[in-house]
Amino acid sequence: GENVEQHPSTLSVQEGDSAVIKCTYSDSASNYFPWYKQELGKRPQLIIDIRSNVGEKKDQRIAVTLNKTAKHFSLHITETQPEDSAVYFCAARRTGSGNTGKLIFGQGTTLQVKP
Amino acid sequence: EPEVTQTPSHQVTQMGQEVILRCVPISNHLYFYWYRQILGQKVEFLVSFYNNEISEKSEIFDDQFSVERPDGSNFTLKIRSTKLEDSAMYFCASSLLTGDGYTFGSGTRLTVV
Numbered sequence: 001g002e003n004v005e006q007h008p009s010t011l012s013v014q015e016g017d018s019a020v021i022k023c024t025y026s027d028s029a030s031n032y033f034p035w036y037k038q039e040l041g042k043r044p045q046l047i048i049d050i051r052s053n054v055g056e057k058k059d060q061r062i063a064v065t066l067n068k069t070a071k072h073f074s075l076h077i078t079e080t081q082p083e084d085s086a087v088y089f090c091a092a093r094r095t096g097s098g099n100t101g102k103l104i105f106g107q108g109t110t111l112q113v114k115p
Numbered sequence: 116e117p118e119v120t121q122t123p124s125h126q127v128t129q130m131g132q133e134v135i136l137r138c139v140p141i142s143n144h145l146y147f148y149w150y151r152q153i154l155g156q157k158v159e160f161l162v163s164f165y166n167n168e169i170s171e172k173s174e175i176f177d178d179q180f181s182v183e184r185p186d187g188s189n190f191t192l193k194i195r196s197t198k199l200e201d202s203a204m205y206f207c208a209s210s211l212l213t214g215d216g217y218t219f220g221s222g223t224r225l226t227v228v
Contacts, residue, residue: 034216036158043206043219044158089158093213100163100171101146101213107157 006106019077023090030092117141119220136192138207148208
């Protein structure tokens with residue numbers, strides 16, 4: 001069935017270093033890949049997304065890359081800051097006519113940025 | 116910025132009781148969703164709703180669960196007879212189109228005792 005695998009489950013970096021989180025999806029028909037940041041006890045918040053017609057997207061310190069052939073996508077955070085500490089979830093879904101918009105989430109990565 | 120609102124923020128209920136979780140999606144959105152997140156785990160899809168009917172549901176969404184959009188603004192999730200394992204954070208979400216990013220509500224923490 002549909003599945004999204006996310007690694008690592010925990011990641012600890014020094015402030016200023018880069019962090020990379022990787023996801024693999026199983027449904028080859030997936031064509032929309034959002035990333036969510038979730039702080040403790042709060043809602044998931046969309047931080048960046050990428051569609052299958054694009055290989056890379058960047059927004060300030062955050063970038064996402066997509067390899068459709070390998071069914072991999074990754075989140076890159078540069079110059080990490082303590083406020084980047086949170087749980088990050090990747091997700092995948094199909095879009096377009098006949099699709100329901102269901103998101104399949106990865107298991108989450110707890111990122112800790114040490115000052 | 117428009118928000119999805121959920122009430123209550125926290126609900127404690129006895130096992131076997133019925134609960135109704137309420138959501139007010141963004142007003143012009145057409146697609147509505149419920150997800151749940153057991154503490155420390157990933158976010159899991161429950162159900163999607165469009166044009167006043169369920170468009171897809173997961174294995175979790177069994178006969179104990181139902182959804183309704185009773186008045187054109189509210190979107191509710193009912194659990195008929197709660198079990199201990201229903202304890203989780205429940206998130207409502209909405210989108211204008213299936214290709215859009217979601218807006219999640221702030222969640223309802225359900226505790227079944």
